[in-house]
Amino acid sequence: RSPDGRTAEEQLAAIRKELAPLVQQVREYWRETLLPLLQQQHIYVLDYEQLDTEQRRVMREYFENEIFPVLTPLAFDTGHPFPHISNLSLNLAVVVVDETDAELFARVKVPPTLPRLVPIPMQDEEQSPEHVQAFVWLEQVIAANLSMLFPGYKVWESYPFRVLRDADIELQEDEASDLLKYIEREVRDRRFGVVVDLAVNPSMPARIRSLLLDNLEITSQDLTVIDGPLGMGSVMELHSIDCPDLKDAPLIPHTPEFLKRGVDLFAEIQRHDILIHHPYDSFNSVLDFINLAATDPQVLAIKQTLYRVGSNAPVVRALLQAVENGKQVAVLVELKARFDEENNIVWARELERAGAHVAYGPISRKTHGKIALVVRKEESGMSRYVHL
Numbered sequence: 001r002s003p004d005g006r007t008a009e010e011q012l013a014a015i016r017k018e019l020a021p022l023v024q025q026v027r028e029y030w031r032e033t034l035l036p037l038l039q040q041q042h043i044y045v046l047d048y049e050q051l052d053t054e055q056r057r058v059m060r061e062y063f064e065n066e067i068f069p070v071l072t073p074l075a076f077d078t079g080h081p082f083p084h085i086s087n088l089s090l091n092l093a094v095v096v097v098d099e100t101d102a103e104l105f106a107r108v109k110v111p112p113t114l115p116r117l118v119p120i121p122m123q124d125e126e127q128s129p130e131h132v133q134a135f136v137w138l139e140q141v142i143a144a145n146l147s148m149l150f151p152g153y154k155v156w157e158s159y160p161f162r163v164l165r166d167a168d169i170e171l172q173e174d175e176a177s178d179l180l181k182y183i184e185r186e187v188r189d190r191r192f193g194v195v196v197d198l199a200v201n202p203s204m205p206a207r208i209r210s211l212l213l214d215n216l217e218i219t220s221q222d223l224t225v226i227d228g229p230l231g232m233g234s235v236m237e238l239h240s241i242d243c244p245d246l247k248d249a250p251l252i253p254h255t256p257e258f259l260k261r262g263v264d265l266f267a268e269i270q271r272h273d274i275l276i277h278h279p280y281d282s283f284n285s286v287l288d289f290i291n292l293a294a295t296d297p298q299v300l301a302i303k304q305t306l307y308r309v310g311s312n313a314p315v316v317r318a319l320l321q322a323v324e325n326g327k328q329v330a331v332l333v334e335l336k337a338r339f340d341e342e343n344n345i346v347w348a349r350e351l352e353r354a355g356a357h358v359a360y361g362p363i364s365r366k367t368h369g370k371i372a373l374v375v376r377k378e379e380s381g382m383s384r385y386v387h388l
Helices: 008-040 053-070 138-144 179-192 206-215 232-240 265-271 284-295 314-324 341-354
Strands: 043-046 074-076 090-097 103-109 117-119 133-137 154-165 195-200 223-225 299-306 328-333 357-360 372-378 381-387
Touching: 008 043, 008 223, 008 232, 043 232, 053 138, 090 138, 090 206, 117 138, 117 232, 133 138, 138 154, 154 179, 179 341, 195 206, 265 284, 265 381, 284 299, 284 314, 284 372, 284 381, 299 314, 314 328, 314 341, 328 341, 341 357
Parallel strands: 043 133, 195 223, 299 328, 328 357
Antiparallel strands: 074 103, 090 103, 090 154, 117 133, 154 195, 299 372, 372 381
C-alpha cells in the first residue's frame, strides 16, 4: 500500500482520474490554439474529409504506390486468432461484410515506417505553392482506401485505436542469478507485456470497444476515450519543416576558455577543481578527459560508471581504445536504464570482449551516478583524477 493506505489498483484509478482531463486538454489545445497558429504561417494539418477532389486523387495515388505495399490486414474469426497488437502501435479496427452480409472484423496496423503526417498539395490565396505546407493524417488516408485491401468485401466501418503495454522490467532478486541474461530475456519479452491502456475515439461503437477489450484481456477501466488524434507525439514531424523563424534558436553549449586554449587537462585539474554545468557547458570537456586518459602513456587505469550510453557511445569507444592501449579499464554498467537496456547490453559485451572488467549495478537499486576515476603515474607518485 501507498503511504496514504491505497492499494496499487486504487492508486492507478486515482492517477487515471487525474490524467484523463489532461489528455483531452492536449487535444483541445492542438485543435483550438496550435492549428490556427500554424495556419497563420501557411501550415495546414487537415482531416481527410477536408480534402478536395484533386487532393484525394493525389492521396489515392500515394496510397497505391507507397502505403498499400506495406499493409498487412489481419482478420479475426473462428479460424484466425486475434492478432498481437504491439506496444504504442496505431491500428484500424475494420468491419467488412461479405456477399451474405456476414460481418468480419480485421485489424490493419498503421505502418510506423511511413510519415504519420502525409504531405499534400495545397492552394493558398496569400502564398505561392512552394511556401505552403499541408498534411493529412496517415491513418485517415488508409481508412479512405480500405476497399483496395478487401476485394470482394464491403468496408462497413473503421476506427483507430492505440495500445499501451506494460514495458517495465520487474526484477526478482532470487530469480536473477545471471543479471545480464535476465535483462536480455526481459527485453525480448517486453513486447508481450500486459496491456494497460486502450485509446479510442468517441466514434467507436460499444460493440467494437467490447471486442477489443475482451481480446486484449482488459476492462473498461483501462479504456481511454480521446476526442482527437491518437499518439500526438507524431506532430513532432512538423519540426522538420524549414521554418527557422518558428523554432527556438538551437542551444550551443559553452566551451570553457581554458579548453579552447588546448591546455594540459591533467595539469589544469592539478591546479584547481573545475566546475562544468551541463548542458550549458559542453559535454565535450568530459569526452576530452576520457579520450586523453585513454591515450596518455602515464595513465594506468580508468574506472567508470555507465548509465545511459545510447547507440552512439563515444565514451565507450574511448574506453575500448584505452584497453587496446594497455590500460586497466573497469566499468560498472547499469543494465536497468529504462529503454536503454539493449544498448547497454551490447556495450557491456563489447567491453568484456575487449578485455575490460565489467560489473553490473545491484538488482535492488539503480546506479545513476556518472563517475570516472583516472589513475595516473607521475613524478610525485600516483595521482587520481575524478569526474563526478
